[in-house]
Amino acid sequence: xxxxxxxxxxxxxxxxxxxxxxxxxxxxxxxxxxxxxxxxxxxxxxxxxxxxxxxxxxxxxxxxxxxxxxxxxxxxxxxxxxxxxxxxxxxxxxxxxxxxxxxxxxxxxxx
Amino acid sequence: xxxxxxxxxxxxxxxxxxxxxxxxxxxxxxxxxxxxxxxxxxxxxxxxxxxxxxxxxxxxxxxxxxxxxxxxxxxxxxxxxxxxxxxxxxxxxxxxxxxxxxxxxxxxxxxxx
Numbered sequence: 573x574x575x576x577x578x579x580x581x582x583x584x585x586x587x588x589x590x591x592x593x594x595x596x597x598x599x600x601x602x603x604x605x606x607x608x609x610x611x612x613x614x615x616x617x618x619x620x621x622x623x624x625x626x627x628x629x630x631x632x633x634x635x636x637x638x639x640x641x642x643x644x645x646x647x648x649x650x651x652x653x654x655x656x657x658x659x660x661x662x663x664x665x666x667x668x669x670x671x672x673x674x675x676x677x678x679x680x681x682x683x
Numbered sequence: 684x685x686x687x688x689x690x691x692x693x694x695x696x697x698x699x700x701x702x703x704x705x706x707x708x709x710x711x712x713x714x715x716x717x718x719x720x721x722x723x724x725x726x727x728x729x730x731x732x733x734x735x736x737x738x739x740x741x742x743x744x745x746x747x748x749x750x751x752x753x754x755x756x757x758x759x760x761x762x763x764x765x766x767x768x769x770x771x772x773x774x775x776x777x778x779x780x781x782x783x784x785x786x787x788x789x790x791x792x793x794x795x796x
Contacts, residue, residue: 576725604782615773615787616726659725665781669714670741675725 575599578660578674585681589650593677595643595660602672604663605636607645609656610676616659619645650681685710687788689774695794696764704759704791706774712786713779715757716741717749719770720790726773732757733779764795 578595585591597605605622620627622634622643633646643660660674687708696702706715716731718741728741732751746768748760757776761768774788 574725580723613720613771613790613792615789617787618784621782663782669777669779669781669783669785670716670728670731671726671775671785673718673725673727675723 573598574675575672576660576662576674578658578677580675580677582678582680585650585679587650587652587681587683589681590646590648591650591679592647593645593658593660593679595645595674597641597643597660597662597672599662599664599672600641601664601666602641602662603665605643606661606663606671607632607634607643608659608661608673610659611656616673619658647679650679652681652683655679655681685786687774687776687786689772689788689791691791692789693792695796697796698765699763702761702764702793704761704772704774704793706757706759706776706788707755708757708774708776708786709755710776710786711754712776713754714783714785715751715774715776716785717747717757717759718773718775719743719768720773721770729759729772764793766795769793769795 607619608616657676717729718726730749775785777783777785
């Protein structure tokens with residue numbers, strides 16, 4: 573079983589739609605959680621960190637459920653520019669600042 | 684400009700011909716790491732370094748070597764490349780403290796024939 577699992581998609585949505593991605597992780601020792609965005613095999617870039625209390629950044633909302641070991645990302649009012657691969661990432665501090673990546677979920681926003 | 688640079692960006696080579704991919708960062712980060720990305724598998728850690736002269740294996744270290752003689756540089760060495768090392772490689776760096784944001788280089792596409 574992979575340590576971080578995501579639905580690979582693709583999610584094909586029209587502009588203006590709301591879309592949600594889910595992710596589960598298996599290592600209960602994981603301490604930090606993130607969503608990264610990756611465009612067309614370019615370098616991953618941090619989208620947002622994820623906290624137990626939930627956090628929001630504009631149209632993006634992330635949630636963490638430690639009991640269920642579940643992370644989510646909600647994108648409201650999708651834009652064409654949101655088309656990308658979204659990577660769910662956990663950080664296990666026992667190996668320094670090691671990041672463990674999910675395989676990614678592809679989002680395609682169409683006009 | 685704060686950045687992580689990698690060279691070369693693209694490389695085609697043949698089996699067994701030693702190669703080095705360089706990585707350099709200008710942010711005074713202690714922590715540096717190499718990942719490879721393959722379709723359906725996500726990014727997997729190859730090696731990491733917590734500071735100068737301190738390196739350790741990640742999840743897929745076989746066939747790779749690294750060194751950390753200076754804080755800013757963390758080269759990845761393939762002594763005898765094989766076709767299964769064809770991949771997209773990313774270098775990343777961050778401060779050493781837990782949970783610090785990692786910054787990624789632009790990636791190196793390697794094809795081993």
